[in-house]
Amino acid sequence: KKYVYMFSEGNEMMRDLLGGKGANLAAMVNLGLPVPQGFTVTTEACNEYYADGKIINDEMKKQIDDCLERLEKLADKKLGGLDNPLLVSVRSGAKFSMPGMMDTILNLGLNDETVEVIAKQTGNRRFAFDSYRRFIQMYSDVVCEVDKELFEAKLTELKTAKGYESDLDITADDFENTIIPQYKEIFKTQLGRDFPQEAKEQLMGAILAVFRSWNNDRAIIYRNLNGIPHDLGTAVNVQQMVFGNMGDDSGTGVLFTRNAANGDNHIYGEYLINAQGEDVVAGIRTPQKIAKLEEDMPEIYKQLVTIVKGLEKHYKDMQDCEFTVENGKLYILQTRNGKRTGKAALKIAVDLVHEGLINKYEAMTRVEPDQISQLLHPNFTSAALAAAEVLIEGLPASPGAGAGKVYLTAEKVHEQAVAGEKVILVRHETSPEDIQGMVDCEGILTSTGGMTSHAAVVARGMGKCCIVGAKALSIDYDAGTFTIDGKTYPEGTEISLDGTSGKVYMGILDSEESELTGDFAELMSWADEIKKLQVRANADSPRDAAVAIKFGAEGIGLCRTEHMFFEGDRIEYVRQMILSDTVEERIKALDELYNFQVEDFRGIYRAMVGLPVTVRLLDPPLHEFLPHTDEEYQAVADKLGKTLEDVKTKGATLKETNPMLGHRGSRLAVTYPEIYNMQVRAIIDAAIDVERELGCTIVPEIMLPLIGSESEIVYVKENVTKAIDAAIMAKNAKIEYKIGTMIEIPRAALTADEIAKHAEFFSFGTNDLTQMTFGFSRDDVGSFLPEYINRKVIQVDPFVSLDQSGVGQLVEMAASKGRSVRPNIKLGICGEHGGDPESIKFCHKTGLSYVSCSPYRVLIARLAAAQAAA
Ligand code: ADP
Ligand code: MG
Ligand code: MG
Numbered sequence: 001k002k003y004v005y006m007f008s009e010g011n012e013m014m015r016d017l018l019g020g021k022g023a024n025l026a027a028m029v030n031l032g033l034p035v036p037q038g039f040t041v042t043t044e045a046c047n048e049y050y051a052d053g054k055i056i057n058d059e060m061k062k063q064i065d066d067c068l069e070r071l072e073k074l075a076d077k078k079l080g081g082l083d084n085p086l087l088v089s090v091r092s093g094a095k096f097s098m099p100g101m102m103d104t105i106l107n108l109g110l111n112d113e114t115v116e117v118i119a120k121q122t123g124n125r126r127f128a129f130d131s132y133r134r135f136i137q138m139y140s141d142v143v144c145e146v147d148k149e150l151f152e153a154k155l156t157e158l159k160t161a162k163g164y165e166s167d168l169d170i171t172a173d174d175f176e177n178t179i180i181p182q183y184k185e186i187f188k189t190q191l192g193r194d195f196p197q198e199a200k201e202q203l204m205g206a207i208l209a210v211f212r213s214w215n216n217d218r219a220i221i222y223r224n225l226n227g228i229p230h231d232l233g234t235a236v237n238v239q240q241m242v243f244g245n246m247g248d249d250s251g252t253g254v255l256f257t258r259n260a261a262n263g264d265n266h267i268y269g270e271y272l273i274n275a276q277g278e279d280v281v282a283g284i285r286t287p288q289k290i291a292k293l294e295e296d297m298p299e300i301y302k303q304l305v306t307i308v309k310g311l312e313k314h315y316k317d318m319q320d321c322e323f324t325v326e327n328g329k330l331y332i333l334q335t336r337n338g339k340r341t342g343k344a345a346l347k348i349a350v351d352l353v354h355e356g357l358i359n360k361y362e363a364m365t366r367v368e369p370d371q372i373s374q375l376l377h378p379n380f381t382s383a384a385l386a387a388a389e390v391l392i393e394g395l396p397a398s399p400g401a402g403a404g405k406v407y408l409t410a411e412k413v414h415e416q417a418v419a420g421e422k423v424i425l426v427r428h429e430t431s432p433e434d435i436q437g438m439v440d441c442e443g444i445l446t447s448t449g450g451m452t453s454h455a456a457v458v459a460r461g462m463g464k465c466c467i468v469g470a471k472a473l474s475i476d477y478d479a480g481t482f483t484i485d486g487k488t489y490p491e492g493t494e495i496s497l498d499g500t501s502g503k504v505y506m507g508i509l510d511s512e513e514s515e516l517t518g519d520f521a522e523l524m525s526w527a528d529e530i531k532k533l534q535v536r537a538n539a540d541s542p543r544d545a546a547v548a549i550k551f552g553a554e555g556i557g558l559c560r561t562e563h564m565f566f567e568g569d570r571i572e573y574v575r576q577m578i579l580s581d582t583v584e585e586r587i588k589a590l591d592e593l594y595n596f597q598v599e600d601f602r603g604i605y606r607a608m609v610g611l612p613v614t615v616r617l618l619d620p621p622l623h624e625f626l627p628h629t630d631e632e633y634q635a636v637a638d639k640l641g642k643t644l645e646d647v648k649t650k651g652a653t654l655k656e657t658n659p660m661l662g663h664r665g666s667r668l669a670v671t672y673p674e675i676y677n678m679q680v681r682a683i684i685d686a687a688i689d690v691e692r693e694l695g696c697t698i699v700p701e702i703m704l705p706l707i708g709s710e711s712e713i714v715y716v717k718e719n720v721t722k723a724i725d726a727a728i729m730a731k732n733a734k735i736e737y738k739i740g741t742m743i744e745i746p747r748a749a750l751t752a753d754e755i756a757k758h759a760e761f762f763s764f765g766t767n768d769l770t771q772m773t774f775g776f777s778r779d780d781v782g783s784f785l786p787e788y789i790n791r792k793v794i795q796v797d798p799f800v801s802l803d804q805s806g807v808g809q810l811v812e813m814a815a816s817k818g819r820s821v822r823p824n825i826k827l828g829i830c831g832e833h834g835g836d837p838e839s840i841k842f843c844h845k846t847g848l849s850y851v852s853c854s855p856y857r858v859l860i861a862r863l864a865a866a867q868a869a870a
Helices: 015-030 043-051 058-075 114-122 125-143 148-162 172-191 199-213 217-226 290-296 298-315 342-354 360-364 369-376 382-387 410-418 432-440 454-462 518-530 542-550 561-566 570-578 583-608 630-640 644-654 667-671 673-694 710-731 746-750 752-756 766-774 785-790 807-821 837-846 855-869
Strands: 004-006 038-041 088-094 105-108 234-240 251-256 268-273 319-326 329-337 390-393 395-398 401-407 423-427 443-446 465-468 473-476 481-484 487-490 494-498 503-506 534-538 556-560 613-616 701-704 738-743 761-765 826-830 850-853
Touching: 004 015, 004 058, 015 038, 015 043, 015 088, 015 234, 015 329, 038 058, 043 058, 043 199, 043 234, 058 199, 058 234, 088 199, 105 125, 105 199, 114 125, 125 148, 125 172, 125 199, 148 172, 199 234, 251 290, 268 290, 290 298, 298 319, 298 329, 342 360, 342 369, 342 518, 360 518, 360 855, 369 855, 395 454, 401 410, 401 443, 410 423, 410 432, 423 432, 423 473, 432 454, 443 454, 443 494, 454 465, 465 494, 518 855, 534 542, 534 826, 534 855, 542 583, 542 855, 556 561, 556 583, 556 826, 556 850, 561 570, 561 583, 570 583, 570 630, 583 613, 583 673, 630 644, 667 673, 667 710, 673 710, 701 710, 701 761, 710 738, 710 752, 738 746, 738 752, 738 807, 746 752, 746 766, 746 807, 752 807, 761 766, 761 807, 766 807, 807 826, 807 837, 837 850, 837 855, 850 855
Parallel strands: 401 423, 423 443, 443 465, 534 556, 534 850, 556 613, 613 701, 701 738, 738 761, 761 826, 826 850
Antiparallel strands: 004 038, 038 234, 088 105, 088 234, 251 268, 251 319, 319 329, 390 503, 395 465, 401 494, 473 481, 481 487, 494 503
């Protein structure tokens, strides 16, 4: 088996085997670029090293020796040789870049003898001995795990004793006669042996250290955080050294071929004259802007630009490159696709299409769906952030920027907002009563609560910036003040919230609106051309519907009518309705609710002007609408003309121990048919009204929730159809409508062919379907699911990303059974999964007609749908 490849034997497709760095070094060598020669030990070798019990087998050793010999021939130098010693770097490089996770060793091959030769050859004694002491330090730290502070302490000691200000003041003599002997001494006391002088022994030690570093704590944590598998292993690159620290015609630097913050097409980066390796990023000396290189070394600069722009063309993407200049000769040491912000990703993708480097399909994969959400919200300008003072920090519950005057109650926020002020609502925690203030303010800050607190959930739903759990904040509602760090501020104090970082700033910072035009609009128009899935929104109000339209929703996939039941004082009528004893009483309350519902539906139909709207009939358990206090019960009793006792007894009969599996969904249509009859009448009446008003065609899609069997849908459908026909007759109108069902009970998926005979569409309610398939209560998973995920018993939260192998199987089965009896059946998905990119990919593969998600995820879903199709 081949364990070791010369750079010239690899190519960029071999990332799995050679790691990202090795594959790209090979590619650059093959493009004929000036890259120091070397070889790569494969990730397979790393994995075998672990499998064999951390032992490197003889075959690997032999291949390393062979490649070293070939490298020595190419370089015309010998590792450890006294005529012309070869020095190498040993660089780790896994398939995915893991910045700073595994340390590189430079200047390997130096020892007491070769350092003298290098000093003579270069005529630069200081350079030679500085390199040697760096090597001892790096090798001791990375390979032998000797604390690097011990070495740093010696340097500091020397500088203090001699009154030096910086490392640059240290002389060749200091390195040779003070530092290096001390370093060797440290090595000996720590490890009980001498610093290895044998160059080959140094090399094997370094290669093994890179293998070991694959499993150091930092690397494991990084992989866990970024979802990188632990069994990929790392490759090791051994490469001839070039020296940027040979004098003023040498240097080292890093650059991006385009601006990684905003995407502008110009090279930017930094470099240092007379420096090695990490000096640029280590912050010891302040690096120069790359533009200065054009003045310092115009020829080198020109060559560098030609090369990196060539690399950009080759990789068809913005590159992040490392380079070194040795005595006026340029070398490229690394290239990779550069990391970038959402804004830059968007601009670069669109520019690359215009430049003809990639096509529209490729452009889809260049922007992460989550980066889209960075673009959606207004953000503070980077200049403003740089100059601002952080007041306090909390959890970044909902992204975006908000600035204004602090007020501590929803009422005051409302008053000020009406008066034209920009206001921030600050509270311990919000509750449903604060809703008006939450709507009126620019942002919300709370001192308690977590990412799923009321404030966080509601703010995300509204797309409003929100920071929660800022523990160091205390509030005195009576005095109208808030205190941070012992300082008390009055209401009216101006602050700025950055919901993306969780930081709160003093004063009003400049912000910039997100742009849904220009590049953004162009990319999204390509997405719409490419995607096969329709993207609809879950929207319960005309306001949500308008937001959904703004983000390009192609209809409403889920309008949850119960949300309308909770608004304002409607809940009173709902309570009268469910606590009624007779059908007559119930109908009286329902007639009141009809008036609200019909107005809501008109608003939604107006906002959607003819686009499809799927309305789900009442779904939640009646249990959820019950009054909580005696006062609330009394109010209902008064309205119904009954005693408190009576209504409380009635209420008690509606209480359930397991409401999510209880009296809800279409089951309500069997026990209280009047409810759905009222709802379908409102849906049909509103559609007819708006059709007449706007002159467009509306085809209401009426959806029955929680159906579990054929006979159940037949029964419920018969009742609502009668009510629909009566409504149409009463209006003396003609209107087309559809009746379909949710597929959210496993039994419905299993018998989907029977159910499809009576349903014109299916909408997969994957929240409930997941709940019932796993037997995980959605409302209680918090007590154990995090532990499942921590312990990797479950990989991802199935309520966030669809469980494709389990729940997904039910979706696939229902889809194909549904099609078998009704070939043109419309299939959609609603619920959290409709906005999750991985789940969207699955929906595309399964051939669903649409996904439906919250209005603020519509853009993400459009892009994800396009990526699935690209
Ligand atoms: P990382 O993955 O942390 O970026 P690298 O392997 O790229 O680590 O090495 C870090 C730095 O060390 C490089 O940016 C480069 O400046 C320097 N370096 C690595 N190999 C060589 C070499 N053969 N010659 C000169 N400098 C090198
Ligand atoms: Mg690097
Ligand atoms: Mg449901």
